[in-house]
Amino acid sequence: MSALDDIPGWSVPLHRSLSEPILLAGIPRGAAIALGTFAAAIGLGLQLWLAGIALYLIGHAAALFLIRQDPQFGAVFACHLRVARHHLDV
Template sequence: MTQPSQHLPGFELPLHRSLCEPILLGGAPRSVAILNGTAAAVVGLGLQLWLPGLALWLAGQAMAVWGARADPQFMEVFARHLKYPPLLDL
């Protein structure tokens, strides 16, 4: 007796990894990396505070990469968390 095939002929479709994976810049979600870089550029270039701007960028990028390693969609989850009021607070 033969095993039934898991793939039906004519019903296979290639799925590229880029369609399933989140868009990351330097290991951080794209929106967070852009916001972080813009804030660091404002501090570094606009206020001419080069070292605090660099420190802000490094700390923000490190935290974003850490969060993305735990959950690549952590920003969407955090935004949803802020949107809904706490229901079980006394």
């Protein structure tokens, strides 16, 4: 019993869905919903169709680029905003 793999009960099978983020069109689900809602508010609410579509396409491309560079970008950025708010007393 030199390796930890030999001990019964030491390893646990982990399903892939527990370790991978939930994505919609390649970006995190929360970001996709927020971006789509904001673009729909501009497009439908203000009746600026082209601006809403352009905002969605540019925002989605930027989010897709950032998530491909670092999969944890959204979580790290949210943590940064919380810490910055605390330190700046805003």
